[in-house]
Amino acid sequence: MSRGRVFGAIAWREVSTVLRTRSYLLLPVGLLAVFAGTLRAGGGLGGGYVPTAVDLLLPLELLVPLVAVALGYRAFGGDNDDRSVLLTYPVSKRSLVGGVFVGRLLGLAGITGLPLAVVGVAVLLVGGHESRVFATHGGVDSPVLFVRFLALTICFGAVVLGWSAGTNRGCSRPTAASTRRCSSSGFSR
Amino acid sequence: MSDDPVLRVDGVSKSFGSVEVLSDVSVSIPSGSVVAVIGPNGSGKTTLLRTLVGDLRPTTGVVSYVGPDTDRPIGYLPQEPTFRPGFTAAETLAFYSSLLDGRDPEPLLERVGLAAAADRNVEALSGGMRQLLGIAQATVGDPPLIVLDEPASGLDPNMSENVFGTAAEMAGSGTTVLISSHDLALVETTADTVVVLDRGSVAAAGSLADLRERFETDSLRGVLNAVVGDTEAVAVVGGSR
Numbered sequence: 241m242s243r244g245r246v247f248g249a250i251a252w253r254e255v256s257t258v259l260r261t262r263s264y265l266l267l268p269v270g271l272l273a274v275f276a277g278t279l280r281a282g283g284g285l286g287g288g289y290v291p292t293a294v295d296l297l298l299p300l301e302l303l304v305p306l307v308a309v310a311l312g313y314r315a316f317g318g319d320n321d322d323r324s325v326l327l328t329y330p331v332s333k334r335s336l337v338g339g340v341f342v343g344r345l346l347g348l349a350g351i352t353g354l355p356l357a358v359v360g361v362a363v364l365l366v367g368g369h370e371s372r373v374f375a376t377h378g379g380v381d382s383p384v385l386f387v388r389f390l391a392l393t394i395c396f397g398a399v400v401l402g403w404s405a406g407t408n409r410g411c412s413r414p415t416a417a418s419t420r421r422c423s424s425s426g427f428s429r
Numbered sequence: 430m431s432d433d434p435v436l437r438v439d440g441v442s443k444s445f446g447s448v449e450v451l452s453d454v455s456v457s458i459p460s461g462s463v464v465a466v467i468g469p470n471g472s473g474k475t476t477l478l479r480t481l482v483g484d485l486r487p488t489t490g491v492v493s494y495v496g497p498d499t500d501r502p503i504g505y506l507p508q509e510p511t512f513r514p515g516f517t518a519a520e521t522l523a524f525y526s527s528l529l530d531g532r533d534p535e536p537l538l539e540r541v542g543l544a545a546a547a548d549r550n551v552e553a554l555s556g557g558m559r560q561l562l563g564i565a566q567a568t569v570g571d572p573p574l575i576v577l578d579e580p581a582s583g584l585d586p587n588m589s590e591n592v593f594g595t596a597a598e599m600a601g602s603g604t605t606v607l608i609s610s611h612d613l614a615l616v617e618t619t620a621d622t623v624v625v626l627d628r629g630s631v632a633a634a635g636s637l638a639d640l641r642e643r644f645e646t647d648s649l650r651g652v653l654n655a656v657v658g659d660t661e662a663v664a665v666v667g668g669s670r
Contacts, residue, residue, distance in 0.1 A: 245527075246528055249524065249527045249528055253513065253524055256515075256516070257513060257514075257515060260514075260515035260516070261514075261515060318511070319511045319512060319513060319514050320511070320513060321511055322510075322511050322512070322513070323484075324479065324482070324484040324505065324507050325505055325507065325510070325525075325566065326528075327482075327483060327484065328482055328483070328501060328503050328504060328505045328572075329500075329501055329525065329528040329529065329569075329570070330500050330501065330528065330529070331528060
């Protein structure tokens with residue numbers, strides 16, 4: 241079997257896991273509610289894409305890492321940890337780690353990207369081209385800027401997801417070294 | 430059973446920090462047979478099995494698979510199998526199967542008696558049913574060697590017998606089954622070869638008849654008692670640290 245198909249099968253299992261976990265499915269709803277509240281208070285929605293992005297910066301800085309950790313910290317632990325079995329199949333460690341990361345990243349992109357896309361559509365429908373915050377931005381406001389904002393948000397989440405899953409991977413194996421490392425860093429196995 | 434080995438273990442030791450759990454283990458697993466690893470708690474059975482399947486790297490020594498060339502040479506049931514929540518039993522096996530030939534998982538479920546629970550989510554399976562699903566998983570791809578770490582754990586007596594019977598059937602069709610168990614009665618009726626571990630070393634190995642004769646006893650329990658002593662304390666390898 242090709243390495244690509246193995247990688248794809250592992251990544252797809254992660255996507256399926258995200259789709260079948262109710263608590264994960266509530267996350268985009270919660271994010272959308274926070275975005276709606278923030279935009280209502282900040283008034284960025286009517287100002288265009290850039291004011292909307294500025295309004296959403298703080299909640300995203302706080303919430304995207306939380307979502308990424310929620311997706312990553314159990315990626316290689318608990319009932320998700322079947323590495324000892326998977327390695328008896330023609331699955332390389334690289335395919336396994338890469339497939340899990342890409343699958344979870346797709347989940348993260350969906351969870352954070354969907355509410356942001358809804359916000360983008362809302363700006364398209366109700367937003368103006370003039371900025372209420374920075375007058376100089378009035379001429380450059382564009383959906384392309386918002387898409388770039390969305391992409392950078394997912395990249396930010398990807399970094400935290402990688403850190404979270406990597407920390408969990410190092411802590412979920414009961415070796416003497418990892419036990420010392422994890423207990424000193426406050427993580428449990 | 431054939432004299433050709435499917436797996437060779439030469440001088441394998443495994444340490445976790447300063448604790449040596451396996452010490453200079455050498456054993457040959459003959460193909461087409463049921464080989465049982467027995468020993469008291471803490472004797473290193475699980476560590477040995479994890480080392481054999483490649484889950485742990487030996488500190489010293491070599492494990493060599495010398496069986497037929499195949500995509501999946503060794504199937505493995507861990508002592509505590511884990512399954513992804515939210516997936517049915519059939520989907521779980523279909524995933525593992527997709528890593529090989531993508532064959533229909535239905536016959537594997539039928540073989541272990543789980544066909545009726547194919548559409549049940551794994552978190553809704555009983556402990557025994559999860560164990561059976563783990564055994565079905567270990568047979569995905571028809572590996573020449575199947576390693577089962579305490580497969581009867583959590584199963585009722587009939588189901589335990591069924592599991593050991595399945596192992597014997599697989600051995601009859603040319604598959605080698607390496608099994609660790611505390612159920613000496615079932616080991617006695619099923620195993621062709623028995624390896625007795627004590628404090629991380631192979632204390633005795635051979636056919637049941639050989640072992641009974643060598644230790645002048647008529648049961649496997651007698652062999653085990655002769656090897657490890659009749660003690661109620663758990664053997665703690667590496668001292669108290």
